[in-house]
Amino acid sequence: MPQLPAPDYPADVRARLEADAREVIARYPDSRSALLPLLHLVQSEEGYVSRTGIRFCAEMLDLTTAEVTAVSTFYTMYRRKPSGDYQVGVCTNTLCAVMGGDAIFDELKQHLGVGNGETTEDGKVTLEHIECNAACDFAPVVMVNWEFFDNQTPDSARQLVDDLRAGREVEPTRGAPLCTYQQTARILAGFPDERAGAVEATGGAGHASLAGLRLAKGETGPGRVVSPRSAGYPADEPPATHPSSHDAPHKTSASDPKHPSGPVTEEGEE
Incomplete structure (x- = not known):
């Protein structure tokens, strides 16, 4: 049984979404590049990407509903059914x-x-x-x-x-x-974030994430090696060798006693 065409938005909603969509499309040299933000836009209206939203995106971008559906079902950031706030x-x-x-x-x-x-x-x-x-x-x-x-x-x-x-x-x-x-979806569509304090806030790297960067810039002291092999010396005195020095490659003659060559000197001569 053939599927009925998707219903359209009410006239006032359609007019509002068309104005927003044209603003988004104008940002791109190729209109179809606006598909991802337009999917966020229709998601901000209904809370998910409905058949009506797919039809709207297709009509605004001169795409088929199959092309829009393929994109909207590929990315997990687009909901496919009504969901929570x-x-x-x-x-x-x-x-x-x-x-x-x-x-x-x-x-x-x-x-x-x-x-x-x-x-x-x-x-x-x-x-x-x-x-x-x-x-x-x-x-x-x-x-x-x-x-x-x-x-x-x-x-x-x-x-x-x-x-x-x-x-x-x-x-x-x-x-x-x-x-x-739905408000988040509109922001992701590329419209201004009007939440109080949103401009000043940062959701980026926190203090733990930036510890290595501060260390690299010399803004904090060097890290301290903590190893289970460190029990034999005071905390303020480093070991004579690196804790993993026993894993370093040995000279061939030392690692393979059956090798016929003699030990290698510092000058590289036997």
């Missing part, structure tokens, strides 16, 4: 997982009564596991609408989702103030 993503990549991310994810699934990619009955929270978000030094990390909540535990994550569902104010560990998923 807050996307709660638990990093379950390697470091976050071993630091407790798996435990947090399991706790939230049980506490919220939902599985991966599912939404609570009140429509507030969509839970999903996410890949690395480059915040490994703050593991385990939970993200709400792509804002960072660092060094989480099962208890703190449970309190976080309870606060979100109750409408209580929640502040990210760092970065801009929290907003709804």
